[in-house]
Amino acid sequence: MSGFFRNVRKALNNKIGFFLLTVILFWAKTYYVYLNEFTLGSKGLMQQILLFVNPIPSALLLFGIALYFRGKLSYVLMMIINMIQSLWLFANILYYREFSDFISFGIIKGAGGVQNNLGKSLVEILHPLDFIVFADILLALGLLLFKVIKIDDRRIKFKFSIGLSILSLFLIFAEYQASNADRSGLLTRTFDNNYIVKYLGLNEYAVFSAYQTHKEVKTKKDSKPSDLDEVKKYIKNNNDGINPEYFGKEKGKNVFIIHLESFQQFLINYKVNGKYVTPNLNKFYKNKHTLSFDNFYHQVAQGKTADAEMMMENSLYGLPQGSAMSSYGTSNTYQAAPAILNQKGYTTAAFHGDVPSFWNRDNTYKSWGYQYFFDKEYYNIKPNYNIGYGLKDKIFLKDSVKYIEKLPQPFYAKLITLTNHYPYELDKQNVDFPSLNTGDNTVDPYVQTAHYLDQAFKEFINYLKKTGLMKNSMIVLYGDHYGISDNHKPAIAKLLKKKNINNYDLAEFKKVPFMIYGNNIKGKVDHTYGGEIDALPTIMHLLGIKTNKSIMFGQDLLSNKNEQIVPFRNGDFVTNKYTKIGNDVFKASNGKPLKLNINQSNEVSSIQSKVDKELSLSDKVIYGDLLRFYQLKNFKSVDKTKYNYGKQHALSMLNDDDKKDKDDLISKLKVKSTENMYKTDAPELKKE
Numbered sequence: 181m182s183g184f185f186r187n188v189r190k191a192l193n194n195k196i197g198f199f200l201l202t203v204i205l206f207w208a209k210t211y212y213v214y215l216n217e218f219t220l221g222s223k224g225l226m227q228q229i230l231l232f233v234n235p236i237p238s239a240l241l242l243f244g245i246a247l248y249f250r251g252k253l254s255y256v257l258m259m260i261i262n263m264i265q266s267l268w269l270f271a272n273i274l275y276y277r278e279f280s281d282f283i284s285f286g287i288i289k290g291a292g293g294v295q296n297n298l299g300k301s302l303v304e305i306l307h308p309l310d311f312i313v314f315a316d317i318l319l320a321l322g323l324l325l326f327k328v329i330k331i332d333d334r335r336i337k338f339k340f341s342i343g344l345s346i347l348s349l350f351l352i353f354a355e356y357q358a359s360n361a362d363r364s365g366l367l368t369r370t371f372d373n374n375y376i377v378k379y380l381g382l383n384e385y386a387v388f389s390a391y392q393t394h395k396e397v398k399t400k401k402d403s404k405p406s407d408l409d410e411v412k413k414y415i416k417n418n419n420d421g422i423n424p425e426y427f428g429k430e431k432g433k434n435v436f437i438i439h440l441e442s443f444q445q446f447l448i449n450y451k452v453n454g455k456y457v458t459p460n461l462n463k464f465y466k467n468k469h470t471l472s473f474d475n476f477y478h479q480v481a482q483g484k485t486a487d488a489e490m491m492m493e494n495s496l497y498g499l500p501q502g503s504a505m506s507s508y509g510t511s512n513t514y515q516a517a518p519a520i521l522n523q524k525g526y527t528t529a530a531f532h533g534d535v536p537s538f539w540n541r542d543n544t545y546k547s548w549g550y551q552y553f554f555d556k557e558y559y560n561i562k563p564n565y566n567i568g569y570g571l572k573d574k575i576f577l578k579d580s581v582k583y584i585e586k587l588p589q590p591f592y593a594k595l596i597t598l599t600n601h602y603p604y605e606l607d608k609q610n611v612d613f614p615s616l617n618t619g620d621n622t623v624d625p626y627v628q629t630a631h632y633l634d635q636a637f638k639e640f641i642n643y644l645k646k647t648g649l650m651k652n653s654m655i656v657l658y659g660d661h662y663g664i665s666d667n668h669k670p671a672i673a674k675l676l677k678k679k680n681i682n683n684y685d686l687a688e689f690k691k692v693p694f695m696i697y698g699n700n701i702k703g704k705v706d707h708t709y710g711g712e713i714d715a716l717p718t719i720m721h722l723l724g725i726k727t728n729k730s731i732m733f734g735q736d737l738l739s740n741k742n743e744q745i746v747p748f749r750n751g752d753f754v755t756n757k758y759t760k761i762g763n764d765v766f767k768a769s770n771g772k773p774l775k776l777n778i779n780q781s782n783e784v785s786s787i788q789s790k791v792d793k794e795l796s797l798s799d800k801v802i803y804g805d806l807l808r809f810y811q812l813k814n815f816k817s818v819d820k821t822k823y824n825y826g827k828q829h830a831l832s833m834l835n836d837d838d839k840k841d842k843d844d845l846i847s848k849l850k851v852k853s854t855e856n857m858y859k860t861d862a863p864e865l866k867k868e
């Protein structure tokens with residue numbers, strides 16, 4: 181035995197031996213922290229392997245720097261490098277515990293005021309065991325100070341050190357390739373910090389975050405107040421005014437924004453085996469108080485949900501690449517729906533059954549003026565409550581009620597559903613509908629999850645009726661984007677009962693529902709052509725709030741002067757006359773390919789320039805953070821430091837609000853809770 185120790189000691193007396201010990205201990209503790217402190221959600225063998233090995237390449241690279249130096253200095257350097265990495269690990273443990281997200285450089289810089297008030301609660305968050313991340317440094321220090329290990333004075337051959345650096349870089353690259361193969365668009369689409377750590381590692385995440393912040397700061401630095409002039413001019417010309425018939429019809433009402441995940445318009449009144457997929461949404465669609473738009477298109481790009489949210493609540497486009505919420509959500513200035521309404525006396529809350537970090541919602545929502553963000557952590561979660569990204573819709577909507585009932589009214593509540601998301605999985609016990617039978621496995625179960633969402637919606641609406649909320653709320657429904665992407669043409673053809681699918685059909689397939697219910701509204705199916713960018717002015721005007729001074733790129737769909745131009749993010753567009761996809765132009769109403777005469781051709785190119793200009797000006801607003809220069813009349817800029825989505829904080833605020841204003845539902849109804857008024861058939865919630 182003592183022979184073994186002697187050998188180990190001998191190996192450690194060698195600088196490379198000590199180096200390897202440092203790397204291995206660092207690797208082990210990082211992996212320990214991954215498993216015990218973060219919820220990274222590694223699924224499948226590939227992700228597990230990547231998670232296991234991902235601390236190694238950057239550790240080799242960084243500790244390897246020390247090998248370029250000789251003597252004591254190289255040992256001291258190894259300690260310092262370890263200390264820096266460990267501090268980063270330590271800080272992230274604490275931050276994650278409170279916010280379920282990783283620290284971004286934007287936050288360290290206090291960008292735009294989002295500091296997340298971590299300092300105040302540090303003592304409460306800290307566990308003594310957290311210091312274990314420094315244990316390896318202490319151990320190494322002890323071994324050296326007490327001369328258990330001797331310092332190896334020899335210089336490591338330069339060839340070796342440089343070889344190691346190159347090898348580590350190669351490993352980082354290989355890791356990136358493997359990750360991208362598993363999750364394409366990992367860095368370009370920027371979904372979630374959890375993904376970057378899960379695939380690439382915490383150090384790589386630090387570099388990525390630094391790069392993001394640098395990019396943000398740079399584009400911001402280069403822009404100046406006068407950049408707004410062109411934007412203001414455009415917005416002024418683009419304004420289509422209001423329709424007095426509708427303006428203020430729903431003034432002062434609560435607002436529910438119900439986000440129907442991946443829900444396409446074709447599902448409305450669609451039948452499978454003679455049965456409607458979404459009978460309840462169909463009913464809502466033709467309710468005498470619902471305005472239903474049947475030529476309403478999603479306009480998202482890579483940011484998908486995030487792009488939809490950006491358009492719906494800001495009337496600004498998502499970016500041509502990546503997600504504006506992730507890259508420009510934390511520090512930019514916004515004049516978003518929640519902030520506008522909050523300043524008119526509304527309580528503002530977002531509800532979602534996924535982790536808060538996805539699409540950087542936890543930071544972006546502060547910039548948008550959300551007082552509350554009820555994310556996954558606010559819900560009771562049992563293993564079978566989840567599917568795909570998070571909470572199943574029936575459970576999500578039911579369990580949201582315990583927060584909704586306490587919100588001082590009027591409130592603006594956005595509920596983001598999730599179950600109808602690719603790959604459209606459901607537990608057997610939740611399947612209550614036949615699948616399609618196109619032979620495409622991705623497409624076929626789509627109607628089953630859509631049906632599930634429809635049932636969840638019915639349960640929620642029943643609750644609204646029972647509690648009286650239906651009467652004093654305006655309810656907005658929208659589908660955020662496609663559920664079946666353009667890559668499934670043969671299945672789409674079968675689904676639409678067509679022989680072949682052309683670009684016109686694909687453009688039609690971008691239609692999503694947009695419905696607005698309010699009992700003061702005279703409902704109809706409205707054929708106006710529009711898209712997500714137009715939702716906000718339309719909604720605001722119904723609430724009696726003018727938007728003509730706001731930097732919003734959409735038009736009110738109810739105004740008679742609406743131009744009915746729907747730009748897609750890649751510059752293609754649809755209008756009430758033309759559908760232009762690439763070089764093809766079709767008649768919008770029936771898809772007939774058009775050979776344009778001179779007049780038509782001039783018309784199409786003038787629409788094209790308008791579309792291009794609109795998209796590029798919207799990008800300019802986001803890249804340059806131009807709203808920071810814009811004083812919107814009667815609007816106070818959002819103080820992001822006011823918001824804290826930590827659960828304890830939010831719950832105590834909710835109870836305070838509750839006591840103060842007697843405007844919340846349970847006070848009005850004089851009941852303790854309305855949860856028992858919610859009926860669901862979710863099998864997971866059945867009492868045994």
Ligand code: GP9
Pocket residue numbers: 483484485486534535538569601
């Ligand atoms: C995740 C959810 C999905 O929280 O919003 O986003 P998507 O993949 O649809 O963009």
Ligand code: MN
Pocket residue numbers: 441442484485660661
């Ligand atoms: Mn989505």
